[in-house]
Amino acid sequence: MSKYTTPFCADLHCHSTVSDGLLAPDVVARRAKERGVTLWSLTDHDELAGQVLARQTAQEIGLDYLSGVEISVTWAGKTVHIVGLGVDPENASLTEGLRITRSGRSDRARRIGERLAELGMPGAFDGASKLAGNPELISRTHFGRYLHQAKFCPDVQTAFDRYLHDGGPAHEPMRWAALDQAISWINHAGGAAVIAHPGRYEFTDTQFDAFFAAFKELGGKGIEVITGSHHPGQYQTYAGVARQYGFLASCGSDFHGPGEGRYDLGSLPPLPSDLKPVWDALV
Ligand code: AMP
Ligand code: MN
Ligand code: MN
Ligand code: MN
Numbered sequence: 001m002s003k004y005t006t007p008f009c010a011d012l013h014c015h016s017t018v019s020d021g022l023l024a025p026d027v028v029a030r031r032a033k034e035r036g037v038t039l040w041s042l043t044d045h046d047e048l049a050g051q052v053l054a055r056q057t058a059q060e061i062g063l064d065y066l067s068g069v070e071i072s073v074t075w076a077g078k079t080v081h082i083v084g085l086g087v088d089p090e091n092a093s094l095t096e097g098l099r100i101t102r103s104g105r106s107d108r109a110r111r112i113g114e115r116l117a118e119l120g121m122p123g124a125f126d127g128a129s130k131l132a133g134n135p136e137l138i139s140r141t142h143f144g145r146y147l148h149q150a151k152f153c154p155d156v157q158t159a160f161d162r163y164l165h166d167g168g169p170a171h172e173p174m175r176w177a178a179l180d181q182a183i184s185w186i187n188h189a190g191g192a193a194v195i196a197h198p199g200r201y202e203f204t205d206t207q208f209d210a211f212f213a214a215f216k217e218l219g220g221k222g223i224e225v226i227t228g229s230h231h232p233g234q235y236q237t238y239a240g241v242a243r244q245y246g247f248l249a250s251c252g253s254d255f256h257g258p259g260e261g262r263y264d265l266g267s268l269p270p271l272p273s274d275l276k277p278v279w280d281a282l283v
Helices: 025-034 051-061 092-103 105-118 124-131 140-149 156-164 179-188 205-217 233-245
Strands: 068-075 078-085 192-195 222-227 248-252
Touching: 025 051, 068 092, 068 179, 078 179, 078 248, 092 105, 092 179, 105 124, 105 140, 124 140, 140 156, 179 192, 179 205, 192 205, 192 248, 205 233, 222 233, 233 248
Parallel strands: 192 222, 222 248
Antiparallel strands: 068 078, 078 192
């Protein structure tokens, strides 16, 4: 018997101003509640600073909460994201690991600014910095918003498509955390490691198999099956992966702000009913 309220709606992946979201953690909490979410997790990139306010607000408004984080990882030379759910936000191994993961972002942001200046778009470092709610977390999203606001691009997505996408002319590759580190920080903090939006990774079938096997071998537990970053045709693909590898299933909108992205909080369909949801393992 689940301890969670019915009707049930989980949204376990979204962002606030603590990373590259547009709304503060308490505002995201209220929006989740208003939109029918009953189990929520705020999963800012590489940063736990929003967790106290997120949990406190969730408690005040009667929303079940799991603490969360989305860790940037480099695997086989490519960036993947690993979500940690149910982690202790005070855990020293996790907080120290995230601090180091964040530490290269300022220099990288300067380099992105230089590249954009060379491409004829000056002022991007200062512009992106002003848009970042957390000075330790300037992300490509802030550059995309700057390029849009400064009218260099008609919208944020175009900024990614033209300049900021992986391998794009203004993308600065980063060496993020290693996969084994990220999983071990999450496990030390008592949480469950979950592969974020697998459908976004440009891996061959062989690389996907190697990635899923390595993730499991290293102590990873779950995979996002329903996410705002998947198109509906991919839901069945990753439900199949969850069955094949015995992964727990997770779901989340990857909401960053009103008017950004395809899905708002609480707007995705439920997980296929035969899959074991990750929250059952975190009660
Ligand atoms: P960063 O961690 O600075 O590399 O920025 C990654 C963030 O940029 C992601 O969390 C997304 O919010 C956004 N992002 C990455 N790739 C794309 C893309 N192709 N289109 C739109 N947004 C993207
Ligand atoms: Mn993001
Ligand atoms: Mn992500
Ligand atoms: Mn995300």
